[in-house]
Amino acid sequence: MSTYPTTNKGFALNFIDNLDAPLSDRITLIEKPLPKLKRGEVLVKMSAAPINPSDLVYLMGKYGLPPVDGAYAGFEGCGEIIAANAGLYGKWLNGKRVAVSATPGKDGVWAQYAITKASYCLPVRKEISDDQASTIIVNPCTSVCLIERAKELGAKAVVINAAASQVGKGVIRYAKMQGIKTIAIVRSKSNVAVLEQLGADRVILTDTESFRDELKLASKELKATVLLDAVADVDTPKTMSCMPIGSTGIVYGRLTETQDPIGGQFAVADVIFKNQKIEGFWLATYIGNAKPWQVLGLSKKVQKLFAEGIFQTDIYGQFDFDGFATALEHYAVHKSDGKVILTPNA
Template structure:
């Protein structure tokens, strides 16, 4: 494979190839999103799909920055996953009083930014429950649904929607910024940015690997192994 040198990051000898393989998209996205929250000036944030690999990374990075996180999940078992990485505030979007709980908690913590990986109706519900002037940064579309936003939410409550795509963000960064980012990744790689790996499949079982991951997304990442191994 041939690629641009500026698209590569050194991982160091103390990091396994497996963790190195997971160190680009999710970790850099998590760092960039939390930095965006800081730039906006928010003291707390809300995140959907919070039990995902990226969601758990946001919990750790935000804690380092002193930013409170309201984590939204849709399954009870996902709450334990988040508590294990130190999450303090967890709400289940499937409960009957979810929107009321979110409205109260987001006002209490002054959570004015939502990091959203789901899209669809959930984005609208969450943004509606958040304080005046809040915004949702949409970086994923797990629901595969459009986001229904009432015009009054933007006109009278000054709420906003914006997007984030790593492939558009990365080319805008200077070489110095990429160097600083590589240092951040190294310092966080063994804890806040560590990726759980739930299964490994050989290349010839790639389709089976995708099916397994689709059914077990919150258990961890699935690696497709080529002929090259750790010792080669």
């Protein structure tokens, strides 16, 4: 039986109310006492933890959760449960490798150890590596949930912006399996061939004079009535204006928040005269409202896709405590290069 650790080393939030401050200045490597487990909690020895766009927004104090100065950052990861105070389920989990989600408002997972609720831990299939397992909750589950929602809305095709992101690539893969066509919007020409090879039915560059005409034509031809929006700001009304009457925009991110304080905009005229709708999606809300069997079912579906090689997270590199802050800055600017993974116990 493992000895319960007394201290925990990791990257804590150093909140700075200045949008121009470097992201690496917003985290501080500290060591602090490791508290004992409360009822319902487990202790996870972390193997790997990625950086997600939501982590960047949280570091800037713009996320749906208020920043907690001095708390470890990081929303998801992978590790082994080495202690549990969660009844029979905790005993069953003890010793297992799990994908883990941080408890909202508490310490995150960019540390050697993470304390979280047992219900936020999902046993991981042995075929899935640690770096891939560390990424199976936030992005892949979001990709699946977004397409399932598009199906509920009766969409024959979807438009996805920031399509070279991990969520975007997951959407393209899963939509293809579900018989839904995809129109991928990207800024970089280098991503066009990549997304076409992945299965996108159309790939359109945003920074061209013909962008609106191309998107209008593609949306009409493919009957794309749902926008999956990770960008927000002026991108939402710009894209929706090219889509058919009755289209729905599902805003699940705001990548502009990593550079700009504007959260989101929509076109009033399109809402009134084109009967367009805007709704939001946050995975934390979905999981919080879902039944346990629904969460386990989602996890099994996503892990099966990983094990079969259908889903795959692009990895930029693995970094220990020494190299992580520099890699954080790289990821903030070059997200399409792949995930930066922290390996705190390497």
